[in-house]
Amino acid sequence: MEGEEVTSGQVPTEPTVLGNESSPPSLSVMCPICNEFFKDTDMINSTSCGHIFHKNCLTRWLNRSRSCPQCRSECHHDRVHRIFLNFTAPVISPENFVPLPRPPYEWVPIYLGDEDNEGSPQVFEGSVQCGTDEDGHPAYVARMTFGRDLLPASYIPEKGVARGSWGCRAYTRTQDVEVLVLNNCDHKWVHGQNGSYPEKSLKTGHSEIGHPTFTGRCIYEGILRLGKVHPSHKLMYLPHHDLEVSTNTYDVLVVKPRNSNNH
Numbered sequence: 001m002e003g004e005e006v007t008s009g010q011v012p013t014e015p016t017v018l019g020n021e022s023s024p025p026s027l028s029v030m031c032p033i034c035n036e037f038f039k040d041t042d043m044i045n046s047t048s049c050g051h052i053f054h055k056n057c058l059t060r061w062l063n064r065s066r067s068c069p070q071c072r073s074e075c076h077h078d079r080v081h082r083i084f085l086n087f088t089a090p091v092i093s094p095e096n097f098v099p100l101p102r103p104p105y106e107w108v109p110i111y112l113g114d115e116d117n118e119g120s121p122q123v124f125e126g127s128v129q130c131g132t133d134e135d136g137h138p139a140y141v142a143r144m145t146f147g148r149d150l151l152p153a154s155y156i157p158e159k160g161v162a163r164g165s166w167g168c169r170a171y172t173r174t175q176d177v178e179v180l181v182l183n184n185c186d187h188k189w190v191h192g193q194n195g196s197y198p199e200k201s202l203k204t205g206h207s208e209i210g211h212p213t214f215t216g217r218c219i220y221e222g223i224l225r226l227g228k229v230h231p232s233h234k235l236m237y238l239p240h241h242d243l244e245v246s247t248n249t250y251d252v253l254v255v256k257p258r259n260s261n262n263h
């Protein structure tokens with residue numbers, strides 16, 4: 001049973017540009033699942049943890065997962081309710097319109113195991129390819145939910161799965177998977193060992209007790225592989241066939257936004 005419907009007050013929207021009056025007003029707020037701005041014609045739902053999504057996007061997600069797409073809190077269909085937003089869009093001329101910048105990087109949810117996408121591997125522009133899996137298929141930086149852990153993982157488009165490791169075993173996932181997409185930043189790999197990682201490393205995930213984990217790479221049996229750097233364990237773990245294997249030397253992914261003053 002759905003919760004009560006909630007109506008908010010007026011919400012600032014993305015300005016409507018003269019000469020494009022046929023487009024419905026849109027909020028300067030984006031659905032985290034499809035990365036599209038909300039429009040006044042959209043059905044918008046909220047989770048019990050307070051995050052909002054397109055109704056169809058969230059329904060599709062919850063058909064495959066029982067966690068919020070944004071914060072990973074437990075979430076079910078019966079804990080979702082619709083909200084109503086009042087749109088007002090100031091009209092400005094095209095020469096004064098400035099689109100909202102995209103974040104330097106983002107974790108983009110990807111739907112795997114979908115019949116509509118079978119036979120057509122999904123690769124996003126800006127995704128980070130690094131090495132292969134043990135069968136030689138190109139691998140991309142990703143992460144996936146496993147219990148209460150958020151695991152650094154590798155996305156294998158040709159197989160339509162993500163691969164990660166936990167508790168001495170390798171796991172394959174088609175749900176709760178996100179792929180790293182770089183919009184306006186550069187990346188590099190910095191050497192680490194025995195759990196060390198650079199100060200500016202990209203925090204990819206966390207353990208069930210909150211320890212941070214990072215994306216790493218190493219050469220394993222002659223192949224460049226992606227894995228999980230776990231500083232509190234002083235190791236990098238990676239999936240290899242059905243097992244979780246480890247190494248104490250690796251490279252850690254560092255992401256730096258362009259036009260940054262950091263050196």
